[in-house]
Amino acid sequence: MWEKLEAIEQQFEELTAKIADPEVMAEQRRWREYVKHHAELEPIVSAYREYKRVQAGIEEAEALLQQEQDQELRELAQEEWETLRERREWLERELRLMLLPRDPDDERSVILEIRAGTGGEEAALFAADLLRMYLRYAEKRGWKTELLSTNATDLGGVKEVVVSIEGKGVYSLLKFESGVHRVQRVPVTETGGRIHTSAATVAVLPAAEEVDVEIDPKEIRVDTFCASGHGGQSVNTTYSAVRITHLPTGIVVTCQDERSQLKNRDKAMKILRARLMERKRQEQEAAIAAERRSQVKSGDRSERVRTYNFPQNRVTDHRINLTLYRLEEILEGDLDELLTALAAADQAERLRQIS
Template structure:
């Protein structure tokens, strides 16, 4: 049932894109633009092929219902025998078409939309260069996002937090859910993935020199278990006592969970819940999202996308934004856009910048 739901969702997105392209290639202005027309026509033919696959799939489903009706109500042994044989063949054909439809990306726009629409997100913030200043900036960016989530009426929950020795966080992981007219959580937040750089005078700086620090933000799409299967034999599970707030419970039970995915050597910790079982579930969600993102990154690299695709794929290795406190400005380097209201930006007013990135 879940696979059928995913197929229907894919078809709706595909049909919408197909209809848009169909209208576009009939516009005289587009027809006279040979390069644009050729590109759109190529997309049209590609999507048309998959539309036909969907129609074929639905026809075979209808035929399967007819065969089931014969097997259930017909008393003729010969008819039952024929229907039974036909059913076996049609089921194989249905599964073959279904696998094609589920495992293929139909176009760059469509595959991206499928990934973005209706998805919640896991947001990971980590301190980078700059020591204590970077840890403090993680805390400030966390506050910025929380205020943004409130504006968007999204819910969030801390899954894992690692405080620094003095102030701020070395690492914090959030689970964010919700939706509104601006789109899904992941559809908006994916643009935040990357290196965020801050330029300012630290409180501890006696000579008034500007320091540069950096943190990394990783936004991962929330992934359902059916979409990313993980063999439990590939997981090494460790438990330990939680650290931080929590009273006596923290010191008495080993509720915190550390999971290591042996093939990829990827490690995830979760300690915010009092229950070891809940921490395990949350850690699995994070692991699943990271592995899913790793697979997406691999596909994008294999297809040799140009540099501008980093905006949509959320490549975290690239410096995307600078927060300059002396000049009260925030600059996004991907779209070369500067907003001269750093205070408002840090208070969660970041949608304007995200909208610029969506248009790029």
């Protein structure tokens, strides 16, 4: 670790000289790249330089303890030594975290997909509850949300919904939400008062820009049709609904929420780019045998990640064995405690793997 930190410090000093070089400043694109990289390294270098100052202070205190005869000075040196040792331990932990490989998608916005699973209408109602939970959380964080595609039911549930959530670092906070979410409660459709178990799947995909995923127009088929409502009845006499099929992969995206065919097409392409980028990433991970092995990091859509138990007012995240007895607040978008715990568990697992 220390050799890597020395190399980073040297690189930081080289970048400092480059961004002050008039010749480099004349090439704005290259200069901006250097400035960005410099800013990324600065927190690591600052922490490392403080670590070296603290280490030097510890050595001075130890030398004083060995040489000094005055009891009062020795007590002061001992106190200083203990304080610096605690600071050094904290800095070591921070530096190890800073050196962990960053997920390149962490700063991205996301495409959030929620689908009703087992449980019929109750599963659709639960999927709608999850949608509301994430929208409330996004609102609290100040993120921008947009419904891209919705397949609603007559009772107010959703069979499938796709939402764009835009903001800095959205993916870093929501990426652990992918998986199967299970609910245990008495459904509104249940007359006997029995508790049912239903499920919905959540997929969190990093949003992709056009420059990230190049789609050949020859490789997609675009079909237009009249938008339909509940039960399949036509709700629009114009061919505004759009279905895009990506021929090489077979991925199909349908959007019909907008009255404008152009807007539906734009939304469908946005979803398609995100799914293609996710597919590409999964293929790359499989190719290098880099499946995320810890439960926290798994994006397996079939994995049961969380249970929402209404009779007990309980939410349990099965990946980290965390149980919270405040279900109502969580469904109102109070997700910070859950998401912070998942991120901390992920960091701890990655630290364990490199230690």
